[in-house]
Amino acid sequence: MMKRILTLLVTLMLAGPALAQNGPLRLTITDGVIEPITFAVPSFQAETFEAQQAALDISRLVAQNLAGTGLFREVPAAAFISQISSFAQPVAFADWRAINAQALIVGAVNVSGNQLTVKFRLYDVFSGQELGEGLQFAGTVAGWRRMGHKVSDAVYSRITGEGGFFDSRVVFVSESGPKDNRQKRLAIMDYDGANVQFLTDSSSIVLAPRFSPSGDRVLYTSFESGFPRINVLNVANVGRQQLQTAPGEMAFSPRFSRDGRQVIYSLSNGGNTDIFRTDLATGQHMQLTTAPSIETAPSLSPDGSQIVFESDRSGTQQLYIMSANGGEARRISFGDGRYGTPVWSPRGDLVAFTKQNAGRFHIGVMRTDGSEERLLTSSFLDEGPTWSPNGRVIMFSRETQGAGGTSSMFSVDISGRNLKALPLQGGASDPSWGPLQP
Amino acid sequence: MTLFKKAAVVLLMLATTACTNPDRFGGNGGADGAGAGLGANGALAGSANDPASPLFFNQTIGDRVLFAVDTSTITPEGQTILNGQAQWLLANADYRAVIEGHADEQGTREYNLALGQRRANAVREYLVSRGVPSQRLQVTSFGKERPVQVCSNESCYSQNRRAVTVLSFSAITS
Numbered sequence: 001m002m003k004r005i006l007t008l009l010v011t012l013m014l015a016g017p018a019l020a021q022n023g024p025l026r027l028t029i030t031d032g033v034i035e036p037i038t039f040a041v042p043s044f045q046a047e048t049f050e051a052q053q054a055a056l057d058i059s060r061l062v063a064q065n066l067a068g069t070g071l072f073r074e075v076p077a078a079a080f081i082s083q084i085s086s087f088a089q090p091v092a093f094a095d096w097r098a099i100n101a102q103a104l105i106v107g108a109v110n111v112s113g114n115q116l117t118v119k120f121r122l123y124d125v126f127s128g129q130e131l132g133e134g135l136q137f138a139g140t141v142a143g144w145r146r147m148g149h150k151v152s153d154a155v156y157s158r159i160t161g162e163g164g165f166f167d168s169r170v171v172f173v174s175e176s177g178p179k180d181n182r183q184k185r186l187a188i189m190d191y192d193g194a195n196v197q198f199l200t201d202s203s204s205i206v207l208a209p210r211f212s213p214s215g216d217r218v219l220y221t222s223f224e225s226g227f228p229r230i231n232v233l234n235v236a237n238v239g240r241q242q243l244q245t246a247p248g249e250m251a252f253s254p255r256f257s258r259d260g261r262q263v264i265y266s267l268s269n270g271g272n273t274d275i276f277r278t279d280l281a282t283g284q285h286m287q288l289t290t291a292p293s294i295e296t297a298p299s300l301s302p303d304g305s306q307i308v309f310e311s312d313r314s315g316t317q318q319l320y321i322m323s324a325n326g327g328e329a330r331r332i333s334f335g336d337g338r339y340g341t342p343v344w345s346p347r348g349d350l351v352a353f354t355k356q357n358a359g360r361f362h363i364g365v366m367r368t369d370g371s372e373e374r375l376l377t378s379s380f381l382d383e384g385p386t387w388s389p390n391g392r393v394i395m396f397s398r399e400t401q402g403a404g405g406t407s408s409m410f411s412v413d414i415s416g417r418n419l420k421a422l423p424l425q426g427g428a429s430d431p432s433w434g435p436l437q438p
Numbered sequence: 439m440t441l442f443k444k445a446a447v448v449l450l451m452l453a454t455t456a457c458t459n460p461d462r463f464g465g466n467g468g469a470d471g472a473g474a475g476l477g478a479n480g481a482l483a484g485s486a487n488d489p490a491s492p493l494f495f496n497q498t499i500g501d502r503v504l505f506a507v508d509t510s511t512i513t514p515e516g517q518t519i520l521n522g523q524a525q526w527l528l529a530n531a532d533y534r535a536v537i538e539g540h541a542d543e544q545g546t547r548e549y550n551l552a553l554g555q556r557r558a559n560a561v562r563e564y565l566v567s568r569g570v571p572s573q574r575l576q577v578t579s580f581g582k583e584r585p586v587q588v589c590s591n592e593s594c595y596s597q598n599r600r601a602v603t604v605l606s607f608s609a610i611t612s
Binding site for chain 1: 508510536543544545546547548549551552553555556558559560563576577578579580583584585586587588589590
């Protein structure tokens with residue numbers, strides 16, 4: 001006990017505001033080194049016989065989600081002194097303090113037919129208080145993972161004070177076949193790689209899908225006609241249609257506006273690539289850049305007022321910001337090498353990008369004025385960052401080199417910690433992280 | 439000369455796989471970006487010795503030009519090949535062409551698509567400057583999606599940074 005308090009004090013002195021456990025349980029996520037919060041998740045109570053498996057699975061998923069962030073560390077069940085035998089029973093806090101669990105998550109699952117409900121309580125063990133009120137989520141038995149993700153999001157939010165990201169999906173390109181005849185098809189998965197479903201077949205090349213802000217549609221580039229064109233796909237029924245862009249030989253690199261009503265994209269004509277915007281309802285087009293150089297990979301700021309994009313107008317690929325209606329652009333990247341694929345963070349304070357320098361590729365972030373550039377990864381070929389809904393994690397593609405090179409997707413914290421490969425069968429690239437589901 | 443041999447080998451490889459890829463002109467020939475198919479009837483018609491045959495165009499003249507890193511400038515070697523392509527296209531007025539631009543893998547996806555377009559367009563502009571009517575030429579880009587060589591060093595990259603003139607047979611009605 002004494003040792004634990006000492007450890008905590010030392011941690012507090014070293015990490016400053018990173019771990020503030022004076023008073024309520026609270027983890028403030030900073031870029032400093034942090035000591036993970038310890039938590040215990042006894043198996044959730046099964047309120048009906050049919051709920052036994054789901055209760056076990058959901059509690060394991062919650063533990064996996066939290067530990068997977070690197071911000072939390074699980075106290076294994078083998079260390080438990082007391083067991084939880086009912087959701088309503090008073091918690092013996094001393095038993096959980098003794099095993100150094102700072103947070104305790106107690107839950108119960110009920111299954112009736114194909115309906116599943118899960119409820120949980122989160123306890124701050126050292127203050128002996130419940131953190132927030134008990135919550136209940138209802139869904140289907142088949143959708144048990146979503147219920148586990150919702151519990152995880154609530155726990156994450158209560159402890160960090162920030163939005164979660166577990167109950168979200170990622171649209172990406174599933175890859176198979178050799179490098180010179182790679183087959184690509186759109187697919188969608190849960191944030192953790194579970195529940196992969198295909199959205200298109202592989203009869204023509206598809207590239208760089210982008211979720212709409214509400215997650216109902218996906219924009220992507222298709223070679224169905226032999227010429228790159230932008231398609232809009234309805235996620236629910238996988239119906240798709242070509243976007244009527246301004247006239248041009250190639251259209252690609254699309255993204256939705258934050259209200260989902262407009263699309264910004266690149267159009268190529270006569271060797272020149274510029275950025276355009278098309279209103280989906282009126283079909284009106286607006287040209288936003290006019291330079292004779294390559295302008296591509298546009299991404300809107302969260303308030304919709306500005307666009308960050310890449311251009312080689314200086315001679316090499318660099319990042320620029322302009323008004324959402326076009327006009328003069330200011331360059332924000334000035335480091336060594338080339339910068340591409342900028343993506344504005346959901347909080348608005350950072351831009352994630354791909355950097356190429358000295359034969360290596362990096363995923364990095366910088367402030368929107370170009371300051372405080374930090375590289376998070378390094379490999380033969382990393383590219384195409386996408387933000388988690390809460391702006392804490394970035395997912396991207398990594399291609400390995402050589403004749404047998406394959407692509408897979410990774411995630412990394414914006415602190416640069418917790419680099420992880422997504423556990424998928426086969427190749428995968430071009431992730432686009434969707435919103436938290438309703 | 440070795441370039442032509444390599445191109446011929448690639449052509450043969452592609453001819454065997456072409457049937458798995460629907461052609462942009464509606465279902466025959468074409469190698470989905472690898473740039474060796476013939477849109478007209480799906481076969482490599484004629485003989486390499488027949489100056490009016492597409493095979494002569496692809497193999498004897500050369501259907502592709504190569505580029506230096508991150509450039510779209512036509513090299514002197516490229517000009518020689520394109521002069522031959524222009525002559526052939528002028529002599530065989532029933533053929534059209536799609537010029538497919540490609541990039542090596544050292545670049546981001548979007549930029550490489552735009553770079554490939556720049557390369558294809560440079561070829562089109564050169565052919566037009568040699569008298570080929572622009573309405574017979576279309577350009578597209580596959581960026582880094584369809585390399586012909588798969589190693590990760592310059593010996594492969596130099597073959598992948600290319601613009602390929604893909605013929606299709608169709609009488610122009612205008």
